[in-house]
Amino acid sequence: MRVYILLIILIFLSFTLCAQDITFTAADNTNDDGDAIILEWNAPPSVPEMIISRSIDKENYIEIARITPLLKTYIDDDNIEDGQEYYYKLSVLNEDGDIVQSFTASAIPKAQWFNTDKISLLIMTLLLGSAIIYFIFSARKGKRLYIRKISGLDTIEEAVGRATEMGKPILFVPGINDLDDMQTIAGLNILGHLAEKVAQYDSTIYVPVCRSMVLSTAKEIVKESYLRAGRPDAFNPDSVFYLTDDQFGYVAGVDGIIMREKPAANFYLGAFYAESLILAETGFESGAIQIAGTAMPTQIPFFVAACDYTLIGEELFAASAYLSNEPNQLGSLKGQDVGKAIIIITLLVGIVLEIFGIHFLKDFLATH
Amino acid sequence: MKIFERFLHIDRRIIFVLIFIGVALPLIWTLGFNLEVTENVQSVYDLLEGLDPGTRILISFDYGPSTKPEIQPMTIALMEQAFTSRLRIIAIALWPMGVQMCNEAFEKVSAEYPNIEYGIDFINLGYKAGGMVTINHMAKDFRSTFPADAGGNPIDEFPIMKDIKNFDKLGCVISLSAGDPGLKQWVMIAHDTFGKPVVGGTTAVQAPTMLPYVNEQQQLVGLLGGLKGAAEYELLVNKPGFATKGMDAQSVAHLIIIFFILIGNIGYFATRKQKDTLKA
Amino acid sequence: MRRQIPLLITFFVGTLIIVSEFIPHKPFGNLSTSLEGWFLIISGFAIILGQLNLFKVNIIKISRKAPNWPYYVIALVSFSVMVICGALWGTQQQPGLIPISDKMLNFFGYKPFDYIFKYIFENLSATMFSLLAFFMASASYRAFRARSPESTLLLVAAVLVMLGRTTIGSTLTGWIPDSLGFLHLPNIASFIMKYPNTAGQRAILICAGLGVIGSSLRIILGIERSYLGGK
Numbered sequence: 001m002r003v004y005i006l007l008i009i010l011i012f013l014s015f016t017l018c019a020q021d022i023t024f025t026a027a028d029n030t031n032d033d034g035d036a037i038i039l040e041w042n043a044p045p046s047v048p049e050m051i052i053s054r055s056i057d058k059e060n061y062i063e064i065a066r067i068t069p070l071l072k073t074y075i076d077d078d079n080i081e082d083g084q085e086y087y088y089k090l091s092v093l094n095e096d097g098d099i100v101q102s103f104t105a106s107a108i109p110k111a112q113w114f115n116t117d118k119i120s121l122l123i124m125t126l127l128l129g130s131a132i133i134y135f136i137f138s139a140r141k142g143k144r145l146y147i148r149k150i151s152g153l154d155t156i157e158e159a160v161g162r163a164t165e166m167g168k169p170i171l172f173v174p175g176i177n178d179l180d181d182m183q184t185i186a187g188l189n190i191l192g193h194l195a196e197k198v199a200q201y202d203s204t205i206y207v208p209v210c211r212s213m214v215l216s217t218a219k220e221i222v223k224e225s226y227l228r229a230g231r232p233d234a235f236n237p238d239s240v241f242y243l244t245d246d247q248f249g250y251v252a253g254v255d256g257i258i259m260r261e262k263p264a265a266n267f268y269l270g271a272f273y274a275e276s277l278i279l280a281e282t283g284f285e286s287g288a289i290q291i292a293g294t295a296m297p298t299q300i301p302f303f304v305a306a307c308d309y310t311l312i313g314e315e316l317f318a319a320s321a322y323l324s325n326e327p328n329q330l331g332s333l334k335g336q337d338v339g340k341a342i343i344i345i346t347l348l349v350g351i352v353l354e355i356f357g358i359h360f361l362k363d364f365l366a367t368h
Numbered sequence: 369m370k371i372f373e374r375f376l377h378i379d380r381r382i383i384f385v386l387i388f389i390g391v392a393l394p395l396i397w398t399l400g401f402n403l404e405v406t407e408n409v410q411s412v413y414d415l416l417e418g419l420d421p422g423t424r425i426l427i428s429f430d431y432g433p434s435t436k437p438e439i440q441p442m443t444i445a446l447m448e449q450a451f452t453s454r455l456r457i458i459a460i461a462l463w464p465m466g467v468q469m470c471n472e473a474f475e476k477v478s479a480e481y482p483n484i485e486y487g488i489d490f491i492n493l494g495y496k497a498g499g500m501v502t503i504n505h506m507a508k509d510f511r512s513t514f515p516a517d518a519g520g521n522p523i524d525e526f527p528i529m530k531d532i533k534n535f536d537k538l539g540c541v542i543s544l545s546a547g548d549p550g551l552k553q554w555v556m557i558a559h560d561t562f563g564k565p566v567v568g569g570t571t572a573v574q575a576p577t578m579l580p581y582v583n584e585q586q587q588l589v590g591l592l593g594g595l596k597g598a599a600e601y602e603l604l605v606n607k608p609g610f611a612t613k614g615m616d617a618q619s620v621a622h623l624i625i626i627f628f629i630l631i632g633n634i635g636y637f638a639t640r641k642q643k644d645t646l647k648a
Numbered sequence: 649m650r651r652q653i654p655l656l657i658t659f660f661v662g663t664l665i666i667v668s669e670f671i672p673h674k675p676f677g678n679l680s681t682s683l684e685g686w687f688l689i690i691s692g693f694a695i696i697l698g699q700l701n702l703f704k705v706n707i708i709k710i711s712r713k714a715p716n717w718p719y720y721v722i723a724l725v726s727f728s729v730m731v732i733c734g735a736l737w738g739t740q741q742q743p744g745l746i747p748i749s750d751k752m753l754n755f756f757g758y759k760p761f762d763y764i765f766k767y768i769f770e771n772l773s774a775t776m777f778s779l780l781a782f783f784m785a786s787a788s789y790r791a792f793r794a795r796s797p798e799s800t801l802l803l804v805a806a807v808l809v810m811l812g813r814t815t816i817g818s819t820l821t822g823w824i825p826d827s828l829g830f831l832h833l834p835n836i837a838s839f840i841m842k843y844p845n846t847a848g849q850r851a852i853l854i855c856a857g858l859g860v861i862g863s864s865l866r867i868i869l870g871i872e873r874s875y876l877g878g879k
Contacts, residue, residue: 212698248776295856305791317859401815
């Protein structure tokens, strides 16, 4: 009898010692597609290990994770369906791996129609977008807009004229990224204007490309430019050609073209990486006038050092609007400037607030 | 004054020849310039030294052949420290060529550590696409993310992978990264979400962008930046290698460049003075 | 119509992507990822276009015996050899159409594709990359002249960073006591890279980001049509 009483006391003591004050909750993970549930608990560090199990019928629980108490949350996103109720069990193990306590919770995941973490992004997008659209409509109504001079773009006609006089071709390199990079599209937009000038002056242009999709687009752009200039017969489809997808293979190919063909003018407009200096220096050595433009901050210094004119960052994207001189497009440049002003003001206000230990603006603007 | 005019128009082939000699000679004859270990590099070393023998660490090979000259030396130095301290390495790659970089590094280092056994002290789990999604998945279910090693053998066969279900049993995560996906994603998931210490090695160009993560919250415990970071690490592990030789070469090359910059400026100012005098 | 349909597609898809950024609910949540996947698939097929163009351009030049035509032959032969080796024997990660013989494996030590990749392609890439060292020197010599206060500042910063990032910097200022540690060249170089350099790069990135927004809006609204070949 005494043995039995002792055993009962021992069992009771072990449960009492192991019985921790642990809360376990399950809730829909917000700002998602209804495909995740967030589980939270507080467990003391003395707990060696815990098991999370899941069931859809409250009976057949399947283990989904083993965790240590260092973690306080777990996001279950494995085969979760929107609207289906899920039941979770948190099992606390002892040193021997036996389950000593269990806690249950349930939740129904729901898909949200708006990601509240991105409110700040929405506000900024609406502000910038509105500014740009406002100035586009303003320009359409005839309001005159001042755009500062961009020397590199003003030199395009001069460069084409120089090439025609010297009887040498023009080289255009649209960068090494694919069409999904805005810099490539910006470069190709300038190619359209350049090719039209080349067609008018009856000069030659070479456009070696690094990506197949850029090949198709560039070919179409150059062809249309010749058509617009009234010189469809002068268009040579082989003037736009593919070299290779490989970065250094491409730059080796372009360098070879520069050294053999000795173009009078080189245009490097798009996304570049380490090959930027190799291209620019080889072009400098060949004696060509060089106009470069990229939004890659690490490559801009190389172009500035080795080229005659460099379009820095936003100037590359503004080039098409600048060259077309259309009020619609120039209006958008003005809107961008307003956007810049908004950002500068936000930065200054944010710096002052941070200095005084007020973090709400930083927390509000941080995306999650 | 003609000499000053010549300073302005030095044939670049002379510059190329001097750079070639300046880079090549120190690679053959080590000059042994003094190298100081910086705080960020020391932190990486101290973290690994503080781990108990037998601890498993994860190394992510997030670079390819183009950045191999900068990052491979730090990989080798890290592996040497790990094997010396009896740490066990689980290698993965988020870049396709990372697998090859891992194999080459292991081949080189294991030659000096004949007791190291594949599957017990080291394993290469191969490449997985997906970047941050892959890291997130590994953190929750390591075994389903990498069910086999790079050779296609199930990981259950290897003692090093025993009990590895997520990041819990790992001492730390090391990301050797040349871009995206890479170190940033490891910091966001392994440290910020799962609380694992993360250290990194990057190219010299990328290092300034990662420095803000070496902060009070220790998002990055330490950072090896470029060839200099690799050379400092070789000094710490007392195994001078390619990075140390490379630093000598880099130092001489920089001196040559500075010399030519000075020559150019002397020529510029001297001829400008002459022109001003003539004008006056 | 030829121009209207692409513009309508651009407007519709562009607006949809922007809106889906804020809506996690199906089908918007995964829209960007799905479209990126479609792009990858299309660009995968488009690779064939590029290779055909490569062949066409090179064969035309060879047939016309254009200047330096043997080099075009080498280009086509190299291309073909790599494709054949990869297709026939595969790579380390991927099996080929036929298994590699022991004799070949013993001779090369690797599969032929991997052998060519490791001993020819990688070295050629490294050679092109190493040109940067030479070009950096000649570009620096030409560009870093103290013509104005700004260029003088650039020159001084460049010299400090070049010295501070190498062992020379540590050697030159290693004797400075810790109390004046901020004058230690490596510390000055770190300061320049961490603060002014990062600030400048971020400013360029912010402005470039604005440029991307402006450019994208112009394309989505159909105001800019150069990418279609229009004006």
